[in-house]
Amino acid sequence: MHEATLRDRVAELLTASDRSNVPPFMVMDVMSAAERIEAAGGHVIHMEVGQPAAPAPRTAIAAARAALDFGRIDYTSALGIPSLRERIARHYHDTYGCAVDPGRIVVTTGSSGGFILAFLAMFEPGDRVAVTVPGYPPYRHILTALGCEPVLIETSGETRHALTGDTLLAMHRKSPLKGVLVGSPANPTGTMMSREALTHLMEAAQSAGIRFISDEIYHGLDYAFPAVTAAELSERALVINSFSKYFCMTGWRIGWMVVPDPLVRPIERLQQNLAISVPTLSQIAAEAAFDGREEMEAVKRGYVENRRILIEGLPKAGLTKFLPADGAFYLYADVSDFTADSFEFAKRMLEQAQVAATPGVDFDPFHGRNFIRFCYARSADDMREAVARIARWLG
C-alpha cells in the first residue's frame, strides 16, 4: 500500500468517536493552578474539590487489612457480596424505617459506575432524559456518551432549586421525556428537596410514565432537615448512592443502587459483561464501614461547624449572596456583584488570596458565570483562614 494512503488509514482508525467528545471538568484547571502555587511555596486553602478530608472509617480499613492478610482477593458475584447487599438493605430499615429487599440492591463501582448501568438499563439511544441545572456535570456527559439526550431544566431559588412536577410536565409536553434524574442534597448548590417536593415530583413523573432516578450520594450529610429516600416513596424509582461522601471512601470506588425489581437481572447481565464484579477489597471494607458510623458522625459534626463558620463569616467578608446550605458540603455563592466571569474570579481569588474554589461554569452553562462553589469538607481552621483571606482580598 502507498505510504500516504497507509498514514491516512491509521489516522482514520485513531479518530475519536463523536460520543467521546464530552467536556472536561474545569475544576481540574483550578487544581493544576493551585498545585503550581504550592510548588512555588504558597499555601492554598483547598475548597475546590468535592471530597472529604477525613479517611475511611477505621472499621473499613481494618476489614480491608484482614482481607489482604488472608491473601486471595477473588471476583464476587456481579450484583455484589450477598452480606454487603443485606447490610445495605438493613441500612434502609435503620436509617429511613423503610423495608428494601436485599435482592434489589446492586453494588457498583462508585455511584459513577451506577449511572452507566442505570442509564443503559433504562434508556435507549436518543431517549430524552431531564437533568437539573445547576447540576453535577457527569450526569449530562455520561448520558451524551451513551447516545441519550440530556434535557437541561433550570431550577431557581424560588423552589430551593428543586425541580417541580409542573415544570417537568411542561417540558414533557414540549417533547416527551423518558426519564428524569435529581439529586438531594445537591451538588453544587447544597440545597435539598423537602419530602413534599420529592413526593410531588415523583408523582408527576409517574403520572406521565417518566422513569425516575434519585442520586442520594450526599445522604447522611443533611443539616436543614432529614433527607428522604426515593426508595421509601416508590419501588419504581431507581436510587443511586455511594460510600464516597458520608463514609469518606472516594478512592475506594464503591457505591450501590436500589433498583426496580424488573431491572435487577438486566443490570446483573450488564455488570457481568462490563466489569465482572466490583473490587472485592472495597466491598469488604464497605460492609465494615457501617460499623464506623460513630466516627463518621464526628466527621459530620465537623461539617456542621464549617458550615456555621462560612454562613456567618462569608457575608462579613463581602460574599453576602448564597443559596441555602441545606446539605452535602457545598456552599454556592453568587459573585455577580464582583464579576461577570466566575472562572476569572476564581482564578484571581486563587492567585491573590490563595483560596481555591470551583467556578459555576462547570455546573451551569446558563448562569454559572455568576457563581462559585465552596467545598467545606476540610478543617474548621481552614474555613476560618479562608474567610479571613477572602475578607482581606475583597476588602
Ligand SMILES: Cc1ncc(COP(=O)(O)O)c(C=O)c1O
Ligand atoms: C452529585 C454527585 N453524584 C455522584 C458523584 C460521583 O461519586 P462517586 O462515583 O465517587 O460515588 C459525585 C461526586 O462528586 C457527585 O457530586
